Amino acid sequence: MKIPYYPGCTLNTVAKDFDTSAKESARAVGFEMEDLEQWNCCGASFPLTPDNIMGLTAPAKVLSEAKKAGDRLTTLCSVCYNVLKRTNKVLHDDKARRKSVNEFMEDDYDGSLDVVHYLEVLRDDIGFEKLKETVTKPLEGVKAGAYYGCMLLRPFDDIGIDNAEAPTVMEDMLKALGATPVDFPDKIECCGAHLAMNNKEVVQRLSGNVIASAANEGAEIIVTTCPLCQYNLEGTQESANADTPNVPIVYFTQLLGLALGQDAANLGFDNNGGATEKFLKKKGLI
Amino acid sequence: MKIKLGKEDIDSSLIQQIERVSGETIKRCYQCGNCSGGCPVSYAMEIPPTQVMRYLQLGMVEELMASNSMWVCVGCLQCFSRCPQSVSVANTLEGLRQLVLRKGEDHDRIEDIPLPMLKNAPQMAIVCGFRKFVS
Numbered sequence: 404m405k406i407p408y409y410p411g412c413t414l415n416t417v418a419k420d421f422d423t424s425a426k427e428s429a430r431a432v433g434f435e436m437e438d439l440e441q442w443n444c445c446g447a448s449f450p451l452t453p454d455n456i457m458g459l460t461a462p463a464k465v466l467s468e469a470k471k472a473g474d475r476l477t478t479l480c481s482v483c484y485n486v487l488k489r490t491n492k493v494l495h496d497d498k499a500r501r502k503s504v505n506e507f508m509e510d511d512y513d514g515s516l517d518v519v520h521y522l523e524v525l526r527d528d529i530g531f532e533k534l535k536e537t538v539t540k541p542l543e544g545v546k547a548g549a550y551y552g553c554m555l556l557r558p559f560d561d562i563g564i565d566n567a568e569a570p571t572v573m574e575d576m577l578k579a580l581g582a583t584p585v586d587f588p589d590k591i592e593c594c595g596a597h598l599a600m601n602n603k604e605v606v607q608r609l610s611g612n613v614i615a616s617a618a619n620e621g622a623e624i625i626v627t628t629c630p631l632c633q634y635n636l637e638g639t640q641e642s643a644n645a646d647t648p649n650v651p652i653v654y655f656t657q658l659l660g661l662a663l664g665q666d667a668a669n670l671g672f673d674n675n676g677g678a679t680e681k682f683l684k685k686k687g688l689i
Numbered sequence: 690m691k692i693k694l695g696k697e698d699i700d701s702s703l704i705q706q707i708e709r710v711s712g713e714t715i716k717r718c719y720q721c722g723n724c725s726g727g728c729p730v731s732y733a734m735e736i737p738p739t740q741v742m743r744y745l746q747l748g749m750v751e752e753l754m755a756s757n758s759m760w761v762c763v764g765c766l767q768c769f770s771r772c773p774q775s776v777s778v779a780n781t782l783e784g785l786r787q788l789v790l791r792k793g794e795d796h797d798r799i800e801d802i803p804l805p806m807l808k809n810a811p812q813m814a815i816v817c818g819f820r821k822f823v824s
Contacts, residue, residue, distance in 0.1 A: 412812040447816035451764060451783035453712040458820070482813050553765040567770055593729045593765035599810060600818035601797050602733075605761065609729050630811040 406524065407472035408436035409465055411483040412444045418480070418630035418654070420671025425479055425521055425656040431663040432529050432537050436477065436521075441468050445486040448597070456503045462490035463504045467512035475517045477524055479656070481629035485554035488518040489561045520555070520564055521656070522572050522628070531579040539664035541581025545686055547658065548585045548622030548650075549573030550613060552632045553593050567591070573626060573655060580662035589616035594635040603642075610639035611647045618648035624682060626655045637676050651679035661688060698748030707745065711784025717774045718742035724768035724778050734758040738768050738778040745781070759785040760796055760822070783821075790824040797822040 414422040429436050442465050450458030466487060469476040478484045494501045495514025505511055519527075525534060551570050559567035568591065574584035592613055595606030614636060617625050627633050636652045657670045667689040672679050683689040708715060724738035731737040735756035736744060744753040753759075762782040769777035789796070797818070807815065 412816070417809070417811050444812070444816055446820065447813040448764070448820045450820075451777070451780040452710050452787050454710050455787065480813070482817070553767070557766040557770050559770065593763055593767070596763050596765070597814050597817035597821060598761075598763055599814045600802060600806065601822065602761070605730055605733055605763075612729075631813050631817075634811050634814065 404434040404528065405437055405473075406434055406475055406477045406519075407439055407469050409439055409442055409445075409469065409476055409478045409483060409487065411442075411478065411480045412447075413630040414480055414483075418633070420674055421479055421630060421654040421656055424654065424660040424665070424670050427665050427669070428656055428659045428663050429521075429524075431665070432525070432534055434524060434528065437472070439465070439468055439472060439476075445483045447482055447486065449486045449489045453500070456500060456507070459490050459493060459500065459504050460507055462486050463494060463510075463512060464508060466491055466494070466514075466516055466518075467508070467510050470512060470516050474515070475519060477519050477521055479521050479628070481552060481554040482631065484518070484520045485562065491516055491518050492561050520628075522576065523564060525576060526572055531575050534576070535579040535581075538580055538662045540662055540688065542577075542658060542662050542686075542688065543581050545582040545658075545688070546585050546621055546623045547577050547582045548587050548617035548620065548625045549577060549590060549655075550617065550625050550627050550632060550636075551591050552627070552629055553591070553596070555628050556591055573628070576655065576659070577626065580658060582658065582662075585617065585620050585622040587617045587620040587622060589613045592616075594629075594632045596631055596635070599631070599635055599638070606635050607639045607642060607644075610635045614639065614647050614650055614652075618650050622650060624651045624653060624658075624679075626653060626658060628655055640676060649676070649678045651675060651682050653679060694747065699746065701748055701750075703750050704745065704748060707750070707781070707784050707788070710787055711777075711781045713776055713781045713784070715742060715745045715781070718746065718772075718776045719774060721773060723771045723773065724776075727767040727771045728778075729765060729767065730761050730763055733761050738762075741778055741782065742776065754785060754789070758782060759789075764821070786821065790822075793824045795823045799823065 446461040577584040595609040759782040
């Protein structure tokens with residue numbers, strides 16, 4: 404099974420490990436992610452004001468390109484997923500805005516693409532039972548907290564990947580990998596996102612709360628789907644003035660790849676915070 | 690104290706413009722407070738989300754625009770997610786930001802962003818930040 408794939412700017416550069424571990428894992432469970440031939444940045448934020456047509460054009464261009472490659476498009480980054488899925492819905496449901504965007508782009512994209520997150524492909528196409536059978540190195544004894552943040556879940560009516568208040572898709576995946584998922588109260592709270600640019604105090608407080616919340620419930624490692632969450636959480640741990648538990652923060656695909664028997668040297672754990680490799684060695688996984 | 694509130698306050702052309710830009714109907718909010726309860730950054734806002742809606746209902750746009758609330762909102766949509774009236778304070782605050790940015794008034798200067806941030810941060814942080822803070 405081949406699925407057209409949109410990497411996005413960040414997965415093409417600073418979060419390359421997220422991209423490569425996902426592609427390798429996909430092959431192991433039976434699907435192939437094919438990079439779109441041409442793509443541009445999605446804009447990294449869905450325009451919250453409906454009269455901001457201009458903010459829809461970048462993601463619309465991506466969607467239009469993707470439609471040439473197939474009827475489905477998958478992506479990994481929570482923000483890309485949110486922006487592409489919401490824009491697609493606008494172009495599908497709202498005739499007037501569809502017309503404006505298409506006139507501007509000199510295109511005729513109709514919003515008929517199905518935008519799916521990698522986790523949905525694992526859950527709905529492959530199935531977690533099948534995934535469990537493919538695991539060669541079960542993550543036994545690994546207490547993992549699944550951190551969802553905002554963009555993978557909200558708003559529910561537009562995204563709908565899972566229950567927006569009590570999601571379980573990542574916990575279900577972690578169970579299939581042999582790990583022990585740890586539920587924690589802040590798993591759907593915001594990390595501070597783009598305020599990293601101008602408001603470190605807020606980011607450190609929000610990200611610090613998320614890490615502390617997970618650690619309090621016994622999580623030994625935190626799993627994310629978003630490079631910005633990863634950056635903010637790790638950055639908060641590394642900042643000199645933060646009194647934050649040093650729990651490793653990894654992309655869900657890094658643990659997925661590990662459980663599927665990929666060479667740990669290719670999974671990028673050396674690019675995660677210092678505690679990560681130490682923790683995985685202690686567990687006998689690398 | 691007597692408060693005089695007329696149509697010219699609560700339905701001014703500016704209020705109408707805010708509703709048009711944000712797509713939100715300000716008077717739908719019935720002040721239950723769920724948004725402020727769920728908002729991760731209300732602690733840092735000079736006017737928290739529930740009061741943002743009240744200020745607008747009372748036509749107090751100038752006071753609201755002078756506060757830091759619109760620049761602190763991170764757009765996580767927890768307010769909207771938990772609103773029994775389907776009002777999005779996040780969309781409303783983005784509408785207010787748009788009013789400022791569309792006049793060409795930047796909130797942040799690109800040259801003030803620290804170099805390590807530009808070098809190491811995920812591009813998505815910079816791109817999103819520019820969209821939210823720069824005209």
